[in-house]
Amino acid sequence: MATIYDVARLAGVAPSTVSRVFNGGSVAAEREALVRAAAEELKFVPDRIARRLNRKRSDLVALIIPDIQNPFFTSLARGVEDVAQDAGLSLVLCNADDDERKQDRYIEAAKAERMTGAIISPASGSKLDLSHLVGGGTAVVAIDRRPTGHPIDLVGIDDERGAETATAHLLEQGYRRIACLAGPRNALTARRRLRGYRRALRTAGIEPDRRLVQHTNYREDGGLAAMADLLRSNDPPDAVLATNSLLGVGAMEALLDADIRPPDIGLVSFSGASWSRLIRPPLTTVWQPAAELGQAAAKLLIRRQQEPTAAEQSIILETTLFPNQSSARPAP
Amino acid sequence: MATIYDVARLAGVAPSTVSRVFNGGSVAAEREALVRAAAEELKFVPDRIARRLNRKRSDLVALIIPDIQNPFFTSLARGVEDVAQDAGLSLVLCNADDDERKQDRYIEAAKAERMTGAIISPASGSKLDLSHLVGGGTAVVAIDRRPTGHPIDLVGIDDERGAETATAHLLEQGYRRIACLAGPRNALTARRRLRGYRRALRTAGIEPDRRLVQHTNYREDGGLAAMADLLRSNDPPDAVLATNSLLGVGAMEALLDADIRPPDIGLVSFSGASWSRLIRPPLTTVWQPAAELGQAAAKLLIRRQQEPTAAEQSIILETTLFPNQSSARPAP
């Protein structure tokens, strides 16, 4: 591996001149040519690691997400990537597996690598201390949930309203015993969606029935088990709100296993997966603008990088309800 | 940011001693305690970048995949991650978007970062020159396809046999005009699966009909369009083999749009997505052990890292056919 010194020697210039050639410093045209020829000959490639040691920041952005298999997050990652790439930043995708320790390890890494930025969707119930990172000069944007203590830029979905609208829709269709697959008890998004669900019920004059709320993980298996539980109860629901796409898929599996086809039981699910279109009967979904959310996060990050002292900002994106057959209650 | 010098001063030892404490060198217990206390107080975190400049390798493994939204690859990533983490290596997930230029940029990055290893699932039809990387000392494992020229460790799925078995199954069920959604024309996995498909037909004494083969991308939209095309033809197929899970989903959408429910047209799809269980009628799938493949790749990588001169190895994993209703031909 040729170094800047080898190139300098061959070109007959100082190492600093070689450095300038590769960093856009001002260098006379002839000497630049000399340097480039020498570099070519030696197949010189600047060592990024050495470069990084001098510079303050590495052109890296970490995206720390809790579940790489969740399509909401892969869409989000696409959104982040698009904006980051345009800004000359490389994305490092980190799957924290909803595990606080893994998450902390990645946060630690972002700091130790002196990354330009980090976008973090916190693991459920994790305490999430980002002061280190922020103090170290890494621009940080949180998704869904702001860490306690430290002001920080935030992007999120209007979870509560999304759930409320979906529940109201089921009520309008005439469903009355509406269950909620609510996600992890300690996940803030789950609590918000649950609140929206309850509010819609109360607005309709219905007192929420605790037995109709199932806390689960945010994965398919959780949705399947929870829905199966609900179906086994003495007084099963006549509709269900699945608060994320994987839960929705799981619920659908449970219904089909029990030989029940929506809208016999009404079903609305938060979306995320393109393939939810595939489900028959067609599913009523709460669309979440995941890619846009990722873009927004990346833009906030870049802005924060450029103006470290700007006031903290929150961007909350609204969901859209797409009514479909799975919640189109048949006339009694 | 505290440095090793700050810690050394506070602890009253030499910087090299601090370094040893954080790198498992031999240090007397009391001094170690002193150092750790000082580090704690100063919130010292070793700068990985500076460390990397001295060391030969960075404890990083790149996984370069062509589509982060494809569940086959997210499962694979999980497999890689599990093994890598146990070996103390951090995974850097790189989404090349099936774009040769992005892919090459990531390969370049893996070299420039002096990563310990890189696992690469080549973009369709890309030329893929890894000699640089390998020459630079990074352990490299290819997925599905070995780059030309350089011997290299490889893991893959037995694509040909998987497709052959699936096609033979459709033939057994009595289907005769079997179409193939074949993936990109320049993708080697697509060619192999196509070959398996054709072989099964020939074995059954049927000459493959070129019009029944649709080349597409490996995404859902490709499957949808290709299946729609086939349905519009004068002499439509009576069954179809989808050579990846996203194509299978797309095909299913097209069928349902046309109001055709398998097994009226038989459907077998390569799997990858857990949610394919959701599809009704239940889908016959060619199961691919994606996570196991990822684990195998990571193990090969670690072995290669430890024994750089070991003979190159290939690990080919077999698929499993899970027959189900979507290909259970009704009696005529």
Add this chain to the structure above:
DNA sequence: CTGAAAGCGCTTACAG
């Protein structure tokens, strides 16, 4: 525009 020199924060022989 250009060069000599110091420095980025750590690691690693080398002596002791």
Add this chain to the structure above:
DNA sequence: CTGAAAGCGCTTACAG
């Protein structure tokens, strides 16, 4: 076990 010193490969004021 421990410290002083050189070095990893580049960048960046500082003079000129």
